Amino acid sequence: MLSATDLVVRLGSVTAVDGVTLSVERGEMVALVGPNGAGKTTLVKALAGLVRPASGTIAVEGRLAYVPEGRHLFYDLSVEDNLSLGAWRGRDRNPKRIYEVLPGLAGLARRRAGTLSGGQQQMVAVGRALMADPEILMVDELSLGLAPIVVSDLADHLASLHQRHGLALLLIEQNARLAFDLCSRAYVLENGHIVASGSSAELERSEQVRRAYLGVGSTPSKVRSREGDSSESARRDGSA
Amino acid sequence: MILLLAAASFLLPLWLSSANLTVYILLGLYAVTAIGLSLLMGLAGQVSLGQAVFFAIGAYTAAVLSLHGLSTVVALVLAPLLAAAVAAVVGVPILRLRGHHLAFATLAFQLIVLSVITNTPFLGGGLGFTAVPGLGIGKATLSSSLGYAWLTWGLTVVVMVVTLNLIRSRPGRALRALATSEAAAESVGVPVVRYKLAVFALSAAYAGVAGGIYVFFIGYASPGSFPVELSVELVVMVVIFGLGSVWGALFGAAGISVLMQVLNQVGTLHGMPQYMPTLLSYAAYGLILVVIVMFLPAGVLPGLRRLWARRPGGREDPMSRQIAPPIASLRSLLRSTRPKTTRADGTPSPEQTRRQ
Amino acid sequence: MSALVEYLISGVAIGCGFALVGSGFVAIFRVTEVINFAQGTFAVVAGFVAYSGLTSAGAPQGVAEALGVLAAGALGLAFGGAAIGRKHTSPLASLVITLGLAVTAYAGEIAIWGDQPISFSGLQGDFVLAGAHLLRQYLLVIGVALLVLLGLGVFFTRTYLGKGMTACASNRFAAEVVGISVRRMGLLSFALGGLLGGFAGVLLIPIQPLSFNSDIDLAISGFAAAIFGGLRSFEMALVGGLVLGVAESLVGGYVQASYETVVALGGMLLLMLWQARRRVELA
Ligand SMILES: Nc1ncnc2c1ncn2[C@@H]1O[C@H](COP(=O)(O)OP(=O)(O)OP(=O)(O)O)[C@@H](O)[C@H]1O
Numbered sequence A: 001m002l003s004a005t006d007l008v009v010r011l012g013s014v015t016a017v018d019g020v021t022l023s024v025e026r027g028e029m030v031a032l033v034g035p036n037g038a039g040k041t042t043l044v045k046a047l048a049g050l051v052r053p054a055s056g057t058i059a060v061e062g063r064l065a066y067v068p069e070g071r072h073l074f075y076d077l078s079v080e081d082n083l084s085l086g087a088w089r090g091r092d093r094n095p096k097r098i099y100e101v102l103p104g105l106a107g108l109a110r111r112r113a114g115t116l117s118g119g120q121q122q123m124v125a126v127g128r129a130l131m132a133d134p135e136i137l138m139v140d141e142l143s144l145g146l147a148p149i150v151v152s153d154l155a156d157h158l159a160s161l162h163q164r165h166g167l168a169l170l171l172i173e174q175n176a177r178l179a180f181d182l183c184s185r186a187y188v189l190e191n192g193h194i195v196a197s198g199s200s201a202e203l204e205r206s207e208q209v210r211r212a213y214l215g216v217g218s219t220p221s222k223v224r225s226r227e228g229d230s231s232e233s234a235r236r237d238g239s240a
Numbered sequence B: 001m002i003l004l005l006a007a008a009s010f011l012l013p014l015w016l017s018s019a020n021l022t023v024y025i026l027l028g029l030y031a032v033t034a035i036g037l038s039l040l041m042g043l044a045g046q047v048s049l050g051q052a053v054f055f056a057i058g059a060y061t062a063a064v065l066s067l068h069g070l071s072t073v074v075a076l077v078l079a080p081l082l083a084a085a086v087a088a089v090v091g092v093p094i095l096r097l098r099g100h101h102l103a104f105a106t107l108a109f110q111l112i113v114l115s116v117i118t119n120t121p122f123l124g125g126g127l128g129f130t131a132v133p134g135l136g137i138g139k140a141t142l143s144s145s146l147g148y149a150w151l152t153w154g155l156t157v158v159v160m161v162v163t164l165n166l167i168r169s170r171p172g173r174a175l176r177a178l179a180t181s182e183a184a185a186e187s188v189g190v191p192v193v194r195y196k197l198a199v200f201a202l203s204a205a206y207a208g209v210a211g212g213i214y215v216f217f218i219g220y221a222s223p224g225s226f227p228v229e230l231s232v233e234l235v236v237m238v239v240i241f242g243l244g245s246v247w248g249a250l251f252g253a254a255g256i257s258v259l260m261q262v263l264n265q266v267g268t269l270h271g272m273p274q275y276m277p278t279l280l281s282y283a284a285y286g287l288i289l290v291v292i293v294m295f296l297p298a299g300v301l302p303g304l305r306r307l308w309a310r311r312p313g314g315r316e317d318p319m320s321r322q323i324a325p326p327i328a329s330l331r332s333l334l335r336s337t338r339p340k341t342t343r344a345d346g347t348p349s350p351e352q353t354r355r356q
Numbered sequence C: 001m002s003a004l005v006e007y008l009i010s011g012v013a014i015g016c017g018f019a020l021v022g023s024g025f026v027a028i029f030r031v032t033e034v035i036n037f038a039q040g041t042f043a044v045v046a047g048f049v050a051y052s053g054l055t056s057a058g059a060p061q062g063v064a065e066a067l068g069v070l071a072a073g074a075l076g077l078a079f080g081g082a083a084i085g086r087k088h089t090s091p092l093a094s095l096v097i098t099l100g101l102a103v104t105a106y107a108g109e110i111a112i113w114g115d116q117p118i119s120f121s122g123l124q125g126d127f128v129l130a131g132a133h134l135l136r137q138y139l140l141v142i143g144v145a146l147l148v149l150l151g152l153g154v155f156f157t158r159t160y161l162g163k164g165m166t167a168c169a170s171n172r173f174a175a176e177v178v179g180i181s182v183r184r185m186g187l188l189s190f191a192l193g194g195l196l197g198g199f200a201g202v203l204l205i206p207i208q209p210l211s212f213n214s215d216i217d218l219a220i221s222g223f224a225a226a227i228f229g230g231l232r233s234f235e236m237a238l239v240g241g242l243v244l245g246v247a248e249s250l251v252g253g254y255v256q257a258s259y260e261t262v263v264a265l266g267g268m269l270l271l272m273l274w275q276a277r278r279r280v281e282l283a
């Protein structure tokens, strides 16, 4: 439903994405992990059509929405307006349906987006993307600057959307643990190249990935226990 | 190259008819002013839409002083000094503004000065001064146009040599950094505010001395001699062949002056309505500005000169490499108009450091 | 007393005109970050077109003015196309382009309407207020300007399209993310700027004859009004326009007419410098 072949994206003299091939199937949850500066953000921007690739092809079937890195809300507009603008290309501008999915937003409808906390803002960003009634959602850095509890809450929401509406997800995450737990499949991007890919379980077992992304030796169980329960169930839901 | 220009400018007037000689002199005066503006816009990255005001200040200084009995030579020396002094004083607050704010501020300043002149009988009021004496020492006055032509072009050559050397000097290189990114220039310790002010004053001095010669040559000055259109004309001269380029400003002044002369002749052809010359000149200025900035933001000349530099053994003009940034960097200039985090003394404010 | 009332009311009327021009600056700047130097041109062209509509085409009053405003809107769209139509034109390069367009427009205006000031009579007659005889046209200017500005506010805060434009002003990247074409909104804002300038032109021309180069004065005054709100607030542009209009009118009435411009320009300069200073302190 979303695929890129041999994608190359240049930003000035930097080749940020260098020959990437990836795909997300209908109803699938896929993670994209990698170190800072790997080119993840550039890759999703290209997939969202916001950056023109130098070469390669992108194929999108179905409606696609995008939660950009750093949220990028319309800070001087109300939450309600932010949400309804998410439907710019869609038909239904009424944010009511989002309040059913993300009930926390209903009470904030009249607040100015700039006055919300980071977690609330991220919720609005996700809600705004959902207003486009996407079949596939790309989320760049779900957990950026958020408390673990908020992150697992958001992850729960995404998992249930996936489960109930068959939403496909491409999730970019610094927190590889969370990404692997939530998604059934993952890509590892380094220096603009895909260096590893496969099912989350496979990748979690790979020595290389464990050392670089899961902090092997430094008690992964502790990390797990912090976000553990909810994301675990999310994954099980996802693969069901 | 400069020598060639000096020789040509010395010899050319001998063949010119008196009407063409007038054009030639004005061309030189505009060139001097345009070189200053080019330095300000291209090198210091400051957009001035009121540069003609310094031309006017120079002209009025020379006129008022000489009409009050001061020696015309002394008056001519004081003209650029006063223009530079005014620029230095006005520049302190005004140069805090960036981008479009500065553009409007300089334009406003010109309109204010013109309005004050119009309302001040001491400065001739709206009618201005007629019968400004010719330039001279004691009884020996510069009476022929030929003399003014040589004087003007001598000045032009001097201004060019000075400016080219300034660009190649250390402060010049620092200024170039300033045009591309003020923040970057600041971070490597360039005293941004002081340099900007210095370039502003220098460009005003160039305009001032040109204005001084102008008033002695033409013999009168009124507020109407220095309209906003003159400022726009100067901007056109500067952008046409590339911002920040001395030769570009010279050729720009030459090209526009000659073009206007031609259009003037076409416009006054038999049967043309009376307003035709004005109409044609507006159309030309406007379209040149639009087309150049839309399609050739680096100017016409840089492209040509880059080719010239690539010839075997060619040496690139130190300016040509940084011609492109100015218009491009106008964006960065504009950005900095919003959160201005520079103190007047040019050091980054503590907040700025904290933010980074 | 009656003199004061007269200066005040005429100042308010002129100030409403400035506010309209200033709102044009704001409408365009918020969305595109471009200062449209040709903002005064819209007013002049609208006034001239209305004049032609009245005199040559024999259009009834009202229709002619509407034609003028629409013509200015179309001109705004065209200027926008030149100023921001090409990618990678920096805002300041766009300013220089609009400056070029304004000068080019001089040629067209002279060719069509000549180089003499033009005026036509608007709302006939006058009325008496506190002993002062005032033109009815003043009331028309004030009423229409306030209505237009009110409509503008409703457009930006209540309509979906208006919110989309505000979104571009608020965060242009986010606007692209949700699929709003920032460039198309920019063109729309230029058309809007054209309409606003046009309203100013057709309202002011009966009070102040306009000539082809009146655009500079109008643009400077409008810019000064817009600067009041940092080029981003319509309400402050209205306040700025009124302050400027009344100040000019009082200075013109009590001191000397020729100092009007000095006061307006000086005020604008000081305001800009004060704002720059405050920015430093806030930063
Ligand atoms: N506007 C730009 N111009 C030039 N280079 C850029 C630009 N934006 C990003 N880059 C470079 O492109 C590369 C990829 O950046 P990108 O933002 O895609 O990385 P990322 O994987 O998202 O990193 P992070 O995890 O920190 O968000 C980096 O080397 C970065 O420095």
Ligand SMILES: [Mg+2]
Pocket: A040, A041, A042, A069
């Ligand atoms: Mg990123």
